[in-house]
Amino acid sequence: MTNGNTMADVVIIGAGHAGVAAAAELHKRDANLNICLISNELPLPYHRPPLSKKCLFDVRLSLELLQAEGFYEAQNIHLHRGATVTHIDRTQRKVKLADGQVLTYTQLIIATGSSLRSMPVEGGERALGVYNYADIQHLGPKLQAANNVVVIGGGFIGCEIAAGALKLGKNVSLLVSGPRLLRKAIAPAMGARVTQLHKNSGMHIHTDCQVSHLDDDGVHTNHGLFRGDLIIAGVGANPNIQLAKQAGLTIDGGIVVNAFGHTSDAHIYAVGDVASMPLQGKIQRLESIQNANDQAQSVANNIIAHRLGEPAMAYNPVPWFWSDQGDLKLQMVGFNDANAEQKTLASDSDTRMTAVQFSKGVMTGVDTLNMPSNHLAARKLLAMSVDITWDMVQDHNQDLKQLFKHLR
Amino acid sequence: MTLVTFIQADGHSIDVQAEQGEHLMKLALDHGVVGITGACGGSCMCATCHVLVEQINGQLNDAGEMEVEILDMEVDELFDNSRLCCQISVSAAMESIRVRIPPNND
Numbered sequence: 001m002t003n004g005n006t007m008a009d010v011v012i013i014g015a016g017h018a019g020v021a022a023a024a025e026l027h028k029r030d031a032n033l034n035i036c037l038i039s040n041e042l043p044l045p046y047h048r049p050p051l052s053k054k055c056l057f058d059v060r061l062s063l064e065l066l067q068a069e070g071f072y073e074a075q076n077i078h079l080h081r082g083a084t085v086t087h088i089d090r091t092q093r094k095v096k097l098a099d100g101q102v103l104t105y106t107q108l109i110i111a112t113g114s115s116l117r118s119m120p121v122e123g124g125e126r127a128l129g130v131y132n133y134a135d136i137q138h139l140g141p142k143l144q145a146a147n148n149v150v151v152i153g154g155g156f157i158g159c160e161i162a163a164g165a166l167k168l169g170k171n172v173s174l175l176v177s178g179p180r181l182l183r184k185a186i187a188p189a190m191g192a193r194v195t196q197l198h199k200n201s202g203m204h205i206h207t208d209c210q211v212s213h214l215d216d217d218g219v220h221t222n223h224g225l226f227r228g229d230l231i232i233a234g235v236g237a238n239p240n241i242q243l244a245k246q247a248g249l250t251i252d253g254g255i256v257v258n259a260f261g262h263t264s265d266a267h268i269y270a271v272g273d274v275a276s277m278p279l280q281g282k283i284q285r286l287e288s289i290q291n292a293n294d295q296a297q298s299v300a301n302n303i304i305a306h307r308l309g310e311p312a313m314a315y316n317p318v319p320w321f322w323s324d325q326g327d328l329k330l331q332m333v334g335f336n337d338a339n340a341e342q343k344t345l346a347s348d349s350d351t352r353m354t355a356v357q358f359s360k361g362v363m364t365g366v367d368t369l370n371m372p373s374n375h376l377a378a379r380k381l382l383a384m385s386v387d388i389t390w391d392m393v394q395d396h397n398q399d400l401k402q403l404f405k406h407l408r
Numbered sequence: 409m410t411l412v413t414f415i416q417a418d419g420h421s422i423d424v425q426a427e428q429g430e431h432l433m434k435l436a437l438d439h440g441v442v443g444i445t446g447a448c449g450g451s452c453m454c455a456t457c458h459v460l461v462e463q464i465n466g467q468l469n470d471a472g473e474m475e476v477e478i479l480d481m482e483v484d485e486l487f488d489n490s491r492l493c494c495q496i497s498v499s500a501a502m503e504s505i506r507v508r509i510p511p512n513n514d
Contacts, residue, residue, distance in 0.1 A: 047449030064449050068440035293447055322453050329474065331453075372474040376481040401481070 006103045008036040008078070010303060011095050013085050013243065014111035015039035016048065017292035018272025020066045022109050025300035027075040030307070035077045036103050038095070042082045043133055044069055049289060052130050052157050052234075053324045057164040059140040063133055088247040090265055107267055107303050110244055110255060111296065114237035114273040114287065119152065123214030127152055127233035130161065142230050147171060150219055150228035152211060154181040156323045156330075157234030159198070163326035166203050173204040173226050175219065180207060186332060186367045187342050187355035193369065197328060197351060239274040239285060252276050254285045259314035261299035269303070271295045277315070280335050288321045318382045320375075327351070331375035334365030334382055343390060345398040347371065354400070356393065363388035366400070377401040380408075411504040414441045415462070417511040428500055432493035432507065433457040443509035450494035455482035459493045459507040467501035485510065 010026055012019045015037050023037045039045060046063040055061045072079040084098040088108070095103045116129040128139050143149065143165060151162040154176030162174040174181075180191045181198070199205055210222045218227040239254040250256040250264040254276035261269040272292040276283045286295075298315040305312050320333040328351070337359045345354040354374045357365035366378035377400035381388050386407060396403040410428070412435055415421045420442075424435050436444035436457070445456035452474045461468065471479070475495045479486055493507060 047446075049449050049451055053451065064434055064446075065437055068438055070440050074440075289448065322448075322451060324451065372477040373481070376477055380481065401477075404481075 004101050006036065006078070006101065007034070008103050008105055009033045010107045010109065011036045011038070011103050011105040012109045012111055013038050013088075013095065014113055014240075014272070014274075015041070015045040015079065016111060016113045016272065017066065017289055018113070018296040019109070019111035020045045021293045021296035022111060022271060022300045023072075023077045024067070024075070025297045026303065027077060029300065029304040031076065033076070035075075036080065036105075037072070037077050038080045038083050038085060038097070038103075040082070040084055041132060041134075044081070045079075046133060048132075049322075051133065051136050052160045053164070055133075055136050056130060056140055056143060056161065057168055059144060085243055088243055088268075090247055090268070093267060105267070107269065107306075109296075109299060109303075110263070110268065110270040110274060111272050111292075112240035112243065112274050114239045117236045117238050119211065119214070119233050119235060121211055121213050124233070126214040127219075127231045129233055130157065131237070139232070143168070143170075146228070146230035148228045148230075149173070150175065150226045150231045151234065152219065152231070153234040153236075154178060154183070154205075154207075155234055155236065156182065156185065156321075158232075159194070159325045160323060161232055161234060162203055163198060163201075163328070166198075166201060167326050171204075172202075173206065173228065174198070175209040175211060175221060175223075175226065176205060176207050177210055178207065181205070182330075185336070186330065187357060187365075189342060189344055190330075190353060190355045190367045190369060193350070193353055194325070194328060194330065198325070201326060237273070237287065239276075241274060244270070244274075252283050256283065259316070260302050260312040261295065261315060269299045271299050279317075286317070286319050288319060290320050291317060318379060320379055327370075329370050329372070331368045331372065332365070333367075333375060333378045334363075337364055340364060343393075345374065345393070345400075354398075356390075358390060361387075361389055363390075363393070374400040377404040380404050410466075410498045410502050412498065413504070413506040414439070414444075414459075415506065415508045416442045417509050417513070418442070426498040428498055430498045432459070432496045432498070432505075434494075435498075436493060441509065443511075443513040444493065445513070446494060448494075452478060452492060452495060455479065455492060456513065457493045458483055458513055459491055459496075459509055460487055461489045461491055461496075461505065462508050463504075463506040465503040465505070467499065468505065469495075469497060469499070471495060 045066045087096040244255045255270040302312040323330045340357040340359045353369040355367045368375040433446045447456045448454045
């Protein structure tokens with residue numbers, strides 16, 4: 001259909017976790033809503049975490065779909081695949097697609113997610129990245145064929161890719177700019193432990209390693225040249241704010257929203273990776289599945305409330321996240337506080353660890369390594385309106401599940 | 409091939425012929441089984457793929473530590489045959505399996 005005009009109640013730009021979750025929740029609350037969901041990818045919307053955790057290392061694995069093919073039609077959700085939005089017209093409340101279609105909205109949800117950050121050095125484009133299914137199709141066979149793999153970046157994605165490649169029997173060098181892995185993301189003691197465990201399993205980890213440029217020979221750094229038959233980078237992601245910026249919405253990192261998910265335009269909401277929201281006294285983005293799903297659900301419910309003339313509800317998340325790295329399962333909950341006091345709980349082995357963060361005496365974050373029970377308990381504890389102190393944790397044998405069952 | 413039967417909370421049942429190596433959550437999503445969300449994509453981080461195993465012909469892999477903990481902490485009404493179906497893989501040793509989706513699974 002070209003030059004067609006469609007009237008929709010809600011248009012959603014982006015069919016990642018947040019976009020699809022918003023569409024599903026909207027339909028669940030009001031089956032009569034006319035919803036348009038726009039995806040810039042061709043495949044049906046799919047789960048992203050398995051890409052760097054499983055799919056990259058086993059080319060036989062197919063996509064894990066967020067919803068079955070028949071779901072969208074059955075739910076009155078018009079899914080536009082392989083479609084590019086070129087323009088948001090706020091005065092006319094219209095979204096224009098590259099193929100000429102025009103969609104008119106009452107409410108618009110921007111769920112455009114983020115894109116891979118490129119290596120900001122000469123030759124940086126030589127390092128391949130993993131973000132979507134097309135990347136996996138391109139990179140997967142190359143990884144199978146490679147012997148020496150160089151991974152740049154000590155964040156979650158870099159660690160997952162390096163650990164997975166190691167399990168495939170590759171010779172893996174992981175280049176990290178800081179003093180240890182996951183420096184910004186997890187407790188220092190946990191980061192140090194994970195670094196050591198990966199080293200023990202045979203990964204070559206080079207810390208404080210600064211990449212100067214990439215060329216035909218390989219990756220040039222302050223630690224010398226790293227040759228690899230495959231070079232992969234995981235150096236973060238940037239929010240896809242271009243459309244919102246062009247439309248004149250307020251931007252601060254991502255698209256600024258309030259606690260109800262509203263952007264600076266009352267008809268437009270933003271959710272997921274692309275949204276910057278007030279949290280812990282500052283404006284910040286959360287890049288996680290938890291946030292994509294929960295914020296989308298919150299905004300969908302606020303749109304329904306608005307249509308019914310009911311009050312909106314503020315989104316008040318307890319963020320959580322996970323990372324699978326070889327045999328290590330890392331789980332994080334809460335907000336990172338660089339000034340917090342860190343405590344490590346008792347555990348029975350080197351490969352199991354719980355690090356608890358106390359801000360001004362109150363528990364605000366918990367990182368676990370292969371200790372799912374403490375993680376799940378921490379998610380519940382941080383959602384309760386009780387201040388958890390170190391003494392309380394001590395009184396329950398440093399076992400968070402025991403503490404939760406006591407307080408429940 | 410293994411015969412996998414999903415019985416939805418509304419009583420409707422869906423039969424799927426499955427290849428070895430597939431896990432039940434993916435099968436459920438691919439076939440539009442109502443009540444299975446699989447919010448975490450099979451990473452054993454949520455309980456939105458909770459099922460009750462009603463019948464098994466052949467072998468069923470045991471629940472791991474993560475799965476046991478999630479079931480204990482996240483599922484309000486737990487049964488002896490409760491499982492997360494993202495952790496149930498179809499194997500050559502499994503002839504058929506029948507699972508029921510509990511009501512209010514999300």
